[in-house]
Amino acid sequence: MSVVNQVLGKNSTLLQVPFLNLMSNLQERSGRVNVRVGGNTQETAQMVDSTPDGRILEKNITGASNPTQTPPIIYTPDLLYMMANISTFVNVHWFIGVPFLLPDTATRLAITDKGYKILGDHLMGIQVGNEPDLYQRHQHFTTYGPTNYYQDFGTYIQDMVTANLPGQNLLVGPNLAYADWTTEQVWDTGFVSTYNQNLAFLSVENYPTDNCAAQFNTGGTIQDPQTIFPNFLSHTAQYSGHSIIQKFLNSTNFAMQNGKRLYMMETNTGSCGGFPGISDAFGSALWGLDYAFQMAFNNFAGAMIHVGGQNVFYNPFTPPPTNQSTFHQWTVGPTYYTALVAAESLGPSNGTQVLDLGANGANDFTPCYGFYENGAPVRVGCINYVTDSTGASDLKVQIAIGGSGIGQPNQSPASVKVKYLLAGSVSQKGNFTWAGQTFGDNFASDGRPVGNINITTIPCDSTTNLCTVPVPAPSYALIYLTDTSLNEPGGAATQTFSTTVQTRYRNTATIDQAVLATSNGGYGKKLGSTSAGSTSAAVNMRTPGLVSVLALVTGLGLLQRVVRR
Template identity: 60%
Template sequence: MGRTPFSSCSFILCLACLSTTLAQNSPQVTIYYQPGHTPGASQTTVAAADYTGAAAYNPTVLQPPDLPNPMPSLQFGIQLVNGGTPGTSIPQPGAFMGFSIEMSVANQVLGKNSSYIQVPFLNLMSNIVKRAGAVHVRVGGNTQEFAEMVDSLPNGRILQKELNNTSNPTQTPPLDYTPDLLYMMRNISDFLNVRWYLGIPFNDTNWRLQIAERGQEILGEYLIGLQTGNEPDLYVRHGHRNEGWGPNDFLSEMQSLVSAMQTSASNGSPYASTYQKLLIGPNVNTGDWTPEMVWDTGFVDTLNDNLAFLSVEHYPADNCAAQFNTGGQIVDPQAEFPYYLQHSAGQGLVAPYLNSTAYAQSKGKKLLMFETNTASCGGFAGISDSFGAALWGLDYGLQMAHSNFSGALFHIGGQNVFYNPFTPPPTNQSTFRQWTIGPIYYSAIVMAEALGAKGDARVLDLNVNDGNTYTPAYAIYENDNPVRVALFNYMNDPSGASNYIASIAIGGGNTGQSPSTPSSVKVKYLAAGSVSQKGNFTWAGQTWGDHFASDGRPMGEESVQTVNCDTGNNVCQVQVPAPGFALVFLSEDALSESENGGDDVKTFATSAVTRSINTATVDPQVLATSNGHKAGELKDRLGSTSKGSTGGVGERKVGKAWMMAVVLGIFGGLMMV
């Protein structure tokens, strides 16, 4: 993957990049280098993948599975009660489903640097913030483990990969990055309520704390967690630790890390006392260890004051043999497809963690699914990029919420993966192509609307239709009363003969209330012509298009259906197409909260162009009235980020109109040069 192009239209913000070097004096230091990697080795780059061969745009379309035999009932009842229902989850936020961006591609997804932010990314996040109030994004992954902060890189880059020296099945390169990566993230958060997770490198016990130190300094309240160790249960298998290294050794290294942070605080760091309380662990992949093996070491009790979250990572399958020639058995996506098209898939994924979600609550901690997607090593062609994956991701997310996880991050790689929620075009095509929005992004949008922005959503798997795996349903409660119902139909039948009708009734419960079924409900549909369809899915009639078609804003008119209820029998009959998903809003307030419960944010266009085709435009009058017209007022100045200067990063205030002008008039979200 090549580096992102330089924009002749980009406006260079004066962001001074300060370097903080923390020397830790430890009598015993262990450095784990990637196999074949030595410090100071030469670094190279390669050209961007041709989109016709890149996994992100693979044209493979699979055959939909046959209809189940026997068929499930196509009409069944759902009885909901007011005043509390046993089995509902802990309160869940609308921002439950977030994103994990592999650190090595952050300069493709987020932006070229702090002065050139990807506008489609802003739009995509804005869509979710509008519904959920916030969105949580991790920048990390395998590439965080060997990442080193440097003062600067050639040609103003913020990231540079050593592609000659890779390891792991995913061929992870060592990575250098500059503080401007963090400034770029902070600038994004100044536009939208994006909260960030970062990761501390875990290959060197002379701990490199720069990402924690500078991250806390630059991101401030927007930094909500620091991952410590990415899949440590796979370290031995991948050659990153010696044979026999286990959970107790991991705990010892975690204690060493905390000790280094405490030393940094005692040596005068103004940030260490804060970031040492933001740690996230153990991040096991449940490969060679189970979470219980870590809990049994006393991990949580020992590190209690330092752990902001507990976390695991998990993928349901892997495609490593086909993607990276590992020598293992190659998986046939067509044979795997039916697995992803049933409710039992999400239930099976969550089942091994039910003990851990209960354990986390007993310790007063939240458990995160810190990295997941359809399959590791990039997912499967025809599955990960199909409408079926949108249904699977949404069902899996709701199942995690029901099972008392407190958040989940769906991973984003580069051009060489099938499962991306969203993918910028290859850099050599960014002048004439837009972004590709994958099915998991639709899952995230719908998940945000299903949970709403209040932070009091309790999720219940209803086990309807005699527990049939092809027709699952969830209820979402607020203040112990049902507000939304989520209905799935995994069957594939374009004839319409396999559409089903759910008859929803509300009332009763332990409050003695009489039935309170409304006179009508509102319904939004997530739809496509087939479970194997690629692109052009619709959510409430709107779409993010096909390959290379999106600037992050939904296209088309929103369509919200009104279903009149049978008030005589106190029942609302909602039809769900095969395939499809319906989100039923049981009141106007529930609909309003889902659509507008978050911040009053806007989407963004771009005018940074040097080509006359495929460009977006901005009304000149908008720029004329917003471009720095209050720059003389102190409260609207862009503060310096240099330490000791007026308006340092911790105190800087940027006029909203000024910042909007920068996005609209400067940032090249379509990367046109």
């Protein structure tokens, strides 16, 4: 929540265009995007009419607490209007969080009331408390257990009823970190049966491990990223999605039995910002896909990839540390590719069935998933975790639909189409490609994929009824079994957004660094100042040089106006 003014926009009238572009990419594939504004920060966040400096959000850095040094914040209703305005451009729906560590009931109710009235139908849920199983460990309370949370949740509902507030059926809980309590301990309090009419979702938050010792000097054991990296790189490894969700399988069944949906409200490669060389490398994109499909296979309703500030490694996207002054300055991380590719794999129907195929003899390094619509297979996705540039570890996937082996008529197509998520190795950073397009390297994106789309057509063998699809090491291959599934409409076609905002007006001329390194500089002449308002910069300049510089500046200014409109 503390980074919304960096990621979403400065206020309701100045939205971050790259963020709109990134959301538009996802909307095209899934029809909508769900975003949560909350986290540790929500627990002490207060809504005020205005801030001293006029901004929508202010942080009290000196009051930072918790292992992640979460700062208390104040924010204005304009933050909610900013979210609402984003939803007028892209079909984004929102989860918001209310503070559970503030004794001021009026503050909680004001956030709920304004959130509902401002966001309207785009408000998806109201998260009541964040990781309450850590309240006692983080010394917010002397003692705090599942029964305390059950009672506090009920008190909040009663406060809403007394104030006659809307949104009483949009609450989300218990939002456990699964650290000091289990979900079963909360269910045993009667939480779901008592508050069934108020609960829009049941939710949990979980990471496979943490990097808190290195990031925040907590005194714990520091983990070496390169030592633990292999624990992310197979289907059932220690930190795999398969391993993460085992503790929640009872809860997904419990949720369905009670007519509820279980949401993974916060996750990523490791809490406290992730790991260098893991969270920002290609392997985490493959890990994220395997994890997402495992959650779908085991009846999670959805998941949220956590976004932090400038000092974290696991961000799906990161704005530049200052105002964007030139073009393509956002960094798009591997977990954004996860979200993009997972959205396309699952499709926009919201009724896709996912099956872990146990393919290739249930090989741990090459898991495959089947995606079904109305019981019929439409897509197959295969991951190859191995890094091997020789081609010896490339996977050859043979696909057959129906056939005599299972007593059904052959339904294999004449050919299949394939999109690939590719990189040179699992440790590669940046410049990954999805179907030939990329968001580039660090500080290289405006939220739009660059390059020509590349879809590979693989002919099938009409004699054997097999389609043999190569899956390079490493990569993810999404195999479309029908042209209909390839062209399945999602939301609106990807819309890109322009801006009229410029934050840098001077010194915008650039020069190729290789040319600069071998240039003759200023011919030994002394030049004057280049500061704004100075006229001495023209001293001793040769006329041809001046004409060239002016031409370059003029051309660049024209380019800026064209791109930013």
